[in-house]
Amino acid sequence: MISKVFSTTGALARAIKGFQPRQPQTDMALSVERSIKNQTQLVVEAGTGTGKTYAYLVPALLSGKKTIVSTGSKNLQEQLFHRDLPLMVDTLGFSGRVALLKGRANYLCPERLSRQMIESHDGHADPMLLSQLVKVRSWSSETKTGDLGECDDLAEDSPIIPTITSTNDNCLGKECPSYEDCFVVKARKRAMDADLVVVNHHLFLADLAIKETGFGELIPEAEVFIFDEAHQIPDIASQYFGQSLSSRQLQELAKDINIAYRTELRDTKQLEKVADRLSQSASDLRIVLGEPGFRGNWREISTSPAVARELVRLTDALELAHDVMKLSLGRSQLLDAAFDRATLFKARLERVKDTSIPGYSYWYECSRHHFSLNITPLSVAEKFREQIQQQEGAWIFTSATLAVNDDFSHFSNRLGLEPTEQFTLPSPFDYESQAILCVPRFLPEPNSYGLADKLVDMLKPVIEQNNGRCFFLCTSHQMVRDLSERFRELSDLPVLVQGEMSKQKLLAEFLELGNALLVATGAFWEGIDVRGQALSCVIIDKLPFTAPDDPLLKARIEDCRLQGGDPFSHVQIPDAVITLKQGVGRLIRDRNDHGALILCDNRLVSRNYGETFLRSLPPIPRTRDLAKVSEFLAEIDTNNQSAESSAASEV
Incomplete structure (x- = not known):
């Protein structure tokens, strides 16, 4: 049945103009069908262009089993639900119900x-x-x-x-x-009644870990679990299998106490006072924690006199608010709910203050106005494996980036998976002719003084010759700032910078201008789909190793050492390889795409581990000569202009 759907005369060929059967897509669909039938675990790395979305949707819809499909973000969730799923439902004549469920x-x-x-x-x-x-x-x-x-x-x-x-x-x-x-x-009810539900990883894992979302009642009924963009799951699972308390939660609590006082309990002036004190205590702790945009070690900073003092004040403020609310229980639904939250937050604060429990990373994070205090397990493998065993069914994981040098153990081990099948689908793209990869000669050392200035001097001619149409992906916000300032000083091309407007608006402007350089970090390394020659050059400033002082990385390094492993080989390199593969994946998105990839890190050729990175990338021809990149890009433009002229003359 599956093979027929994907054949030249099948349902997809009849419904989709220009559909061409692809053996890798059919192979994946057959593997998904086997996994569903036998209730097994399946891991598939499927690069851009292999058609993985249809390869899992078709067998899921034909199975007749309740299915949950989880994607990496709300944007991908909506794209799947509003574009891909309706097409498959119509094509297959699916008569069941589908639903979209987001977090509350x-x-x-x-x-x-x-x-x-x-x-x-x-x-x-x-x-x-x-x-x-x-x-x-x-x-x-x-x-x-x-x-x-x-x-x-x-x-x-x-x-x-x-x-x-x-x-x-x-x-x-x-x-x-x-x-x-x-x-x-209402959304929960629609999802409960549906045969296939589209969620996102945050919602799924929040439910799996704490059963506190509207999604909780769905999982026992589902028999098939499919995770797209599955490479994100280990880090998201780490967040949800831990605990956290944030100043935003505390200030929302204070605000609700205040609203209850103003609207229903005007005779209890003390409520206003304890709410103000709680809000102020949270703000005071935020101030002593330091600069915004910083992640730090909570174990260390919680012992400093200033932080310890504010912690005592926050604890006292929360306990006082709890005791004052207790006196008015039963008089206001809003206050009763606030009292329950205060009880919960008291317990969380006590748990966060006790940093002596082994097996966890204790860390904090600051934004401009808020902080969060977090406890994260060193490993989520055991907990995730337990959940899979409890739920049974088929568990299917797919993404364009799961393997490191054709090895899936890094991904599978982090989640405690025991897949019956795991494989990589060959890409339909002809990387030999569609792209070129350059690690330029004479690169400055990573983290060296004046790195941004040297990169601008080296790469400005290539970018200008290509008339922009370039993503410069960076590994830090500081590098984004340094590069964008320098390019704006020296180049007449429009320079778009992440953070100066929303991601969607930035991307729309990049496409509209047609000659821009976009300088960005994290958010643009994945989930961005620019096809055609609007994007024909992707530059990456250096290998995307996570900052060594990142508390989550420190925790995983500690866990690796406890198990007798080598943290650099088993944690840091595999993480960086998967991130690099995501960034590289921005370049070729279609059979007709052509472009150049420039990796500005000498370690790819000077260190032994560089080969692990290069072998994990698509088979793109390599050079160290930027002049060859310029020739390749010029040839693309010449060929495109010739094609456009031919098309115009035929008209």
Whole structure:
């Protein structure tokens, strides 16, 4: 049946214009079918162009079994649900039901919106935020899903979103006056009734670890679990199998105590005082933790006198708020829910303060206004394996980047997997003719003084000759800043910089300009799909080793040593290889794409481990001569112009 669907006369060929059967795609679909039938684990590395999405959707839809498909991000989730899935449903004549389920932070909470509207009329509200609330209220009367991503008037990073959505901590559940209108409950119901549900990794793993999302009741009913972009799962699982407490949670709690005082408990002035004290204590601890954008070792800093002092004050403030709320229990649903959260946060704070328990990494992270205190297990393999054994069924993992030098053990070991099958699908792209890879001669040493200036001097001629159309992917925000400043000084090409506008807007502007250089870091290494000659050059500043002071990396290094392994070979190199493969994957996205890849790190040719990186990349012809890169790019443009002229003359 599967082979027939993917054949020249099959359902896909009839439904999709230009569909060509590809043996790797059929092989993957047959493996997925076997895994579903035999309830086994399957790991497949499937590069861009192999058609992995259809290869898992077809057997899943034909299986008749309840399936959960988990993707790497909300954007990929929506693309899968709104573009790929409807096509497959129509093509196969699938009569079952499909559903999209996101985390509760994506759905409007009518009760919290109502409270914010009341709060915003106290004379202290920001007029801009008030106007956004009014627009959301207007939209709320029309929406069927309550998914804020569908509200065009609301920016995806709007500061009002946390105030009009619920969390596991502050949701009132069945006690909520708006329970019947709850969009989370409705989304959960649609997912429970569906035969195939599309979620994302964060939602799936939050449920798997703590059973506190609306997704919890789905897992026992599912028989097939498919993970796309599966390379992200080990790190996300680490977050959810640990514990954390953030200043945002504490300040949201303080805010709800204040709202309860103002709207229902005006006779209990003490509530306002304890709420203000709790909020201030959280802010004070944030200040003593240091610079924003920093991850540090919580074990070490928690013993410093300044942090220890603020910790005592925060503990006292939380306990006082808890005790004062206890006196008014039963008088306000909002306050009752806040009391339960205060009880939970007290326990979490005590757990975070006890840094003596082995087997965990203790770390903290600061943004401009907030902090989070985190405990992460050194390894998630045992816990993840337990969950798989409890759920049984078929567990299928796929991504363009899972293997290191054709070896899947790094990925499988991190999750405690025992796959019955694991393999790499050959790419349909002709890398020999479509691309060129250059590690230039005379590169400065990584981390050397003035590295950005030297790279700009070396690469500006190539970028300008190519008329921009280039991604410069960096391994740090500092390098993004240094490179963009220098390029703007010396080049007339438009230079777009990550962080100066949203990711979507940045990408749209890159495509619209047609001659831009985009300088970016993390967010642009994966999940970006620019086809054609709009992007014909990708430059990477150096091998993407995680910073050695990263607390999560330190934890995994410690775990590796405990098990007698070599952390550099078993942890740091495999991580960097998979990240590099993601960055390289931005270049060739289509059979008609051509382009140059420039890797600015001498270690690829000067160190023994460089060969591990190079062997893990697609079979792209290599050179050390930037002049050959320029020739290759010029030839691409000449061929494209000839093709365009021929097409025009035929018309």
